[in-house]
Amino acid sequence: SQTIHQWPATLVQPVGSPLSLECTVEGTSNPNLYWYRQAAGRGLQLLFYSVGIGQISSEVPQNLSASRPQDRQFILSSKKLLLSDSGFYLCAWSVGTANSNQPQHFGDGTRLSIL
Amino acid sequence: GESVGLHLPTLSVQEGDNSIINCAYSNSASDYFIWYKQESGKGPQFIIDIRSNMDKRQGQRVTVLLNKTVKHLSLQIAATQPGDSAVYFCAENGHDYKLSFGAGTTVTVRA
Numbered sequence: 534s535q536t537i538h539q540w541p542a543t544l545v546q547p548v549g550s551p552l553s554l555e556c557t558v559e560g561t562s563n564p565n566l567y568w569y570r571q572a573a574g575r576g577l578q579l580l581f582y583s584v585g586i587g588q589i590s591s592e593v594p595q596n597l598s599a600s601r602p603q604d605r606q607f608i609l610s611s612k613k614l615l616l617s618d619s620g621f622y623l624c625a626w627s628v629g630t631a632n633s634n635q636p637q638h639f640g641d642g643t644r645l646s647i648l
Numbered sequence: 649g650e651s652v653g654l655h656l657p658t659l660s661v662q663e664g665d666n667s668i669i670n671c672a673y674s675n676s677a678s679d680y681f682i683w684y685k686q687e688s689g690k691g692p693q694f695i696i697d698i699r700s701n702m703d704k705r706q707g708q709r710v711t712v713l714l715n716k717t718v719k720h721l722s723l724q725i726a727a728t729q730p731g732d733s734a735v736y737f738c739a740e741n742g743h744d745y746k747l748s749f750g751a752g753t754t755v756t757v758r759a
Binding site: 539565575576577579582584592623625627633634635636637638639640641642644 | 679680682684689690691692693694697699737741745746747749750751752
């Protein structure tokens with residue numbers, strides 16, 4: 534069966550520090566991968582998605598970037614964090630087919646607090 | 649613009665009663681819909697999905713109804729249990745493998 538792992542579960546970082554959040558998927562090949570941010574009590578905002586190694590689509594202009602160095606690895610980064618980067622970051626995967634009627638499956642997220 | 653929204657942000661239900669969570673969508677081209685459950689501190693968990701060629705689909709204690717005429721989606725939970733307390737999100741497929749999520753309904757089960 535497929536599993537998705539995110540780490541760390543929680544992170545406290547000072548303003549201006551760099552960020553690297555990692556997400557890996559097991560049990561599937563060539564998945565579509567997604568990074569979301571969820572503000573407290575709010576819905577999910579799509580940040581990036583990827584349909585293959587090295588292929589990244591950005592949804593909103595921001596202080597963050599994403600990379601996919603391996604088929605089942607998705608990394609969210611920042612060179613200098615802002616206070617507004619605080620939030621709950623979720624990684625998700627879906628089956629990599631041309632059919633968009635596929636559910637996305639989420640990891641358990643990283644709670645990021647910027648001080 | 650296209651949006652997915654929920655009629656009520658909160659729902660309080662007595663344990664053992666049935667719950668109904670509603671969702672409105674505006675994109676008439678959407679042909680796939682999903683319900684997710686999110687417990688505190690965790691990621692959203694897939695509950696059930698439905699394609700636009702159906703108007704009803706049943707799972708274990710859950711039923712999703714789709715009314716394409718009025719662009720309305722609902723999730724029914726039978727015999728609600730304390731473990732059903734969570735935030736529930738509806739989502740619709742958009743462009744390029746993306747999903748559009750509603751803001752969520754918080755369900756609280758009273759003992």
